[in-house]
Amino acid sequence: MTTLKGEHIKLRALEPEDLEFLFSVENNELFWEVSSTQAPFSKYILSKYLENAHLDIYEAKQFRFVICTHNNTPVGMIDLFDFNPQHKRVGVGLLILPKYQRKYIAFETLTLLINYVFTHLDVHQIYANVTADNIKSISLFEKLNFKKAGVKKDWIYSNTLFKDEILYQLINNNQ
Numbered sequence: 001m002t003t004l005k006g007e008h009i010k011l012r013a014l015e016p017e018d019l020e021f022l023f024s025v026e027n028n029e030l031f032w033e034v035s036s037t038q039a040p041f042s043k044y045i046l047s048k049y050l051e052n053a054h055l056d057i058y059e060a061k062q063f064r065f066v067i068c069t070h071n072n073t074p075v076g077m078i079d080l081f082d083f084n085p086q087h088k089r090v091g092v093g094l095l096i097l098p099k100y101q102r103k104y105i106a107f108e109t110l111t112l113l114i115n116y117v118f119t120h121l122d123v124h125q126i127y128a129n130v131t132a133d134n135i136k137s138i139s140l141f142e143k144l145n146f147k148k149a150g151v152k153k154d155w156i157y158s159n160t161l162f163k164d165e166i167l168y169q170l171i172n173n174n175q
Contacts, residue, residue: 062082064077076096128167131164
């Protein structure tokens with residue numbers, strides 16, 4: 001059994017062939033709020049990013065997985081970031097393309113990632129930051145037993161409004 005393959009999807013590393021997919025996602029203004037992006041990325045910059053995507057999570061402190069169907073169609077990405085092996089924690093960010101949302105993909109993806117992180121990275125906790133108005137993500141993380149740890153007031157400024165951001169944690173009590 002592999003920790004990165006589920007019933008409907010698999011998680012894989014970025015490949016050079018993902019340039020067009022990455023370009024379309026990173027330059028989609030609908031996603032900029034959650035990625036703190038303020039300007040488009042060039043294909044040149046993204047190709048340089050792909051050249052370094054092979055770096056080990058212990059070296060880069062981050063890792064991006066492409067979420068694919070079993071016929072290798074990319075449907076989203078899930079990122080590990082702020083990996084801290086000393087304190088045994090890592091952040092997670094998840095993006096599913098709109099046409100693939102509400103198809104159980106996010107739940108299956110996050111389930112696979114939790115298993116992978118706790119099995120292979122010796123992590124004690126995973127955390128996520130979710131804007132208070134992102135009801136779908138709040139529901140997803142709570143279904144997977146992430147607990148609300150706090151609220152950062154007026155943390156995200158988007159479209160002339162300040163939004164609260166909720167910190168969620170999943171602690172591995174088996175460690």
